[in-house]
């Protein structure tokens with residue numbers, strides 16, 4: 001018996017609970033829920049719409065295109081979902097106006113006993129609902145989505161995989177293997193066959209020298225990060241070991257380019 005309840009409880013207020021639940025059933029998150037580590041409930045505001053058409057939206061004051069989610073029945077749905085969460089669980093509105101969700105935000109949410117996610121649709125929700133019932137607003141990035149459901153799935157996925165016992169020991173260790181607390185891009189991965197269209201798997205990965213393999217992977221991770229995402233390394237002090245690996249990476253890239261451009 002699991003009388004302790006889940007380590008993390010999440011509630012999502014959404015007009016599309018079925019679509020959300022389908023995605024939550026698969027993969028790492030699906031397994032965490034099955035095992036009782038996390039619990040994700042949903043609440044559909046349409047349930048609380050009292051008119052025959054079950055209306056949840058209305059035209060915006062001031063005019064303009066699109067519709068706005070009405071404050072009632074949304075308020076009833078938020079209250080019903082919040083009542084199932086541990087005390088102190090923040091209520092988060094997913095919107096393009098929010099602070100950017102990142103790995104640090106995922107770690108912060110993973111440390112909580114629970115949180116509520118409100119996924120909007122159409123042009124958004126009546127601002128008075130936000131003022132009255134919402135603690136913070138989160139965006140997942142600078143692009144336009146059609147609603148908050150995909151954002152809710154992103155936040156839940158990134159958060160649940162950080163909960164103790166969700167990942168295996170090996171995967172958990174890999175998350176922390178390099179970088180001394182900073183985020184680096186991943187190194188390249190290969191599996192069989194050892195040659196495909198004339199491209200061979202890097203020789204070091206085929207030998208059993210684990211120290212050499214580890215060094216090669218760290219070099220690739222550092223090199224790719226500095227080439228593709230210099231912003232992740234900006235303002236960070238590299239160790240002399242790391243500077244050496246980065247110099248090696250750049251030399252190897254250079255000699256690779258020289259070779260491939262030779263006539």
Ligand code: 9D3
Pocket residue numbers: 094095096119120121122123124138139140141142143144145146147148149151
């Ligand atoms: C300027 C008029 N709009 C539509 C073109 C604004 C707008 C309304 C509703 C833009 C996006 C949305 C729906 N977006 C979300 O619900 C959303 C979102 C996003 O669009 N980008 C990044 N993160 C998020 S979190 C929720």
